[in-house]
Amino acid sequence: MRLAKVVLDALTTRGRSFIAAGFTAVACAFLLGEQELLRAGLLVLVLPLFSVFAVSRTRYRLACARRLGPSRLPVGHEARADVRLENVSRLPSGLLLVEDRVPYTLGGRARFVLDRIEPLGSRELSYRLRSDVRGRFKVGPLTVRLADPFGLVELARAFSLTDTLTVTPLTVELPPGSIPGAWHGEGQSLARTLSTAGEDDVTPREYRRGDDLRRVHWRSTARYGELMVRREEQEWQSRAILLLDTRRAAHTGEGPGSSFEQAVSVAASVGIHLAREGLPLRFVTDAGRSADLSAGSGSASGDELLDVLAVIGQSDDTALLPGLAAVRGSGRDGEALIVGIFGRLTAEEARSVAAARRGTAIGVAVLLGRDQRTDGDAAGFLRGAGWRVLALSSVAELPAAWAGVQGVPGAQ
The missing domain is CATH 3.40.50.410 (von Willebrand factor, type A domain)
Known part of the structure; x- marks a missing residue:
């Protein structure tokens, strides 16, 4: 029962039609006593089954990589998805039906047909993505369907790789400059310099590369065992x-x-x-x-x-x-x-x-x-x-x- 289910799942509409036609021809051959019809029916019946066996025994391996450019874009803009499919085995591939799963909002699924990929060869695929609504969308995974030359059988192989496309809200450019009265800045409030604070009132901090060595606070350096400098003003930013x-x-x-x-x-x-x-x-x-x-x-x-x-x-x-x-x-x-x-x-x-x-x-x-x-x-x-x-x-x-x-x- 399990084998029969696998075979039926692998058959395309054409393959199932061949199976039905084969059974019908065989039945009619027995009823009418026609040997030639029996041979034709058996041939039509066996061909899809042989294709299932041949495709399922395919041993080549595929690798997939995808890149979205850009991965974040505003509403109404387009991104490009570049897919690289590699045949990492030493056998040429057969007919490949490649489909990258894309949300309907971004334009639906991207489908490609590849005749064959030579051993250790690769193919570059690309398609456009566009959304008129904001959101975060998952692109992928990529599915590769292996098909026989007659189009009777398709076996799916899915990759786990997915990427995320973020569609951000539409924005407009505002005039440069700040709002009058909206104070902001760094080190412009609560400043405490050595001119108004004694040596013991200065708050030290760790030395950072580029600090002036004249600001080294030796008493704190001796206390903490590492180089400390005077914090001459407390940083403040609204x-x-x-x-x-x-x-x-x-x-x-x-x-x-x-x-x-x-x-x-x-x-x-x-x-x-x-x-x-x-x-x-x-x-x-x-x-x-x-x-x-x-x-x-x-x-x-x-x-x-x-x-x-x-x-x-x-x-x-x-x-x-x-x-x-x-x-x-x-x-x-x-x-x-x-x-x-x-x-x-x-x-x-x-x-x-x-x-x-x-x-x-x-x-x-x-x-x-x-x-x-x-x-x-x-x-x-x-x-x-x-x-x-x-x-x-x-x-x-x-x-x-x-x-x-x-x-x-x-x-x-």
Whole structure:
């Protein structure tokens, strides 16, 4: 029974048709007493079985490698997959049907037909990948089907190798420069130099390559047994907090044009801009989940944010309070620039958002959705509480609006 199942699984539609035709011819030969028909029926019946045996005895070995370029790309852009298939045995291969498993979102399966691969030879295959939705997609594994010359039999051999393609949100370029009043910098606050601190008040640290030897703190060096230098100023750097409202009830529309997808694109655009300006980032959602991206800097921090936003989805939560609590607990007064990207906000929610900005911190609220322009209660309350409000219909309006926040002349 198991052998019969293996044979049936290996047969193609043509092979099964041959089997059926063979049985029919043999049966008719016995009924009609026709010897010639019997011989023809046996030949048609045996040929698929012989092909199964011949293909299953194939001893050549194959190796596979795949490369995605690039492995991360924005929505609507194309990537290229290059596949290298090698015959590492000393026997030539037969007919090969090669199929790389690709999600339907990226364009469906990639299929190729290879006549043969010579011993120790290889073949290069390539195809395009494109997605109009963001996400993280698995490409592969590669499946090779061994076929006989008559197309009666196919046996599948699958590789375990897979690769991941990350499709990030659509972003727009924002005008260079920082927002006036949003302090950030390194070593510009809480500086303590030797001119204002005594020798015993200086906090030492380990010697780093390139440090001036005149800053060696000999007393600490003797105490710790390793070279220590004076920390003449305590490093201080503010950070930006990026809050994204993912509540399903706060957003309208479906697909790439929905207010949620526009909000994700706004968050990606602002986050990349702030990372390029040198601000460490902390990303927070309405549910209170956060990711500290300050370990990276510049493009590294921006890429990490894009990876997070590539897979973020809408939540069924109805309250902003967990996210706002995470924002309030992310820094001290006056340290952070807070950028919140929201869908619809009620007047009560606007009050809660306004309270998240403390001290001299700069707050920028981006309101997405068509009704934000007509329903100005939330926007008016936030402006009255000192927030800078941008009411947008899509991410395409962000550069001009952001330039206005920065005070660029002529910006609207």
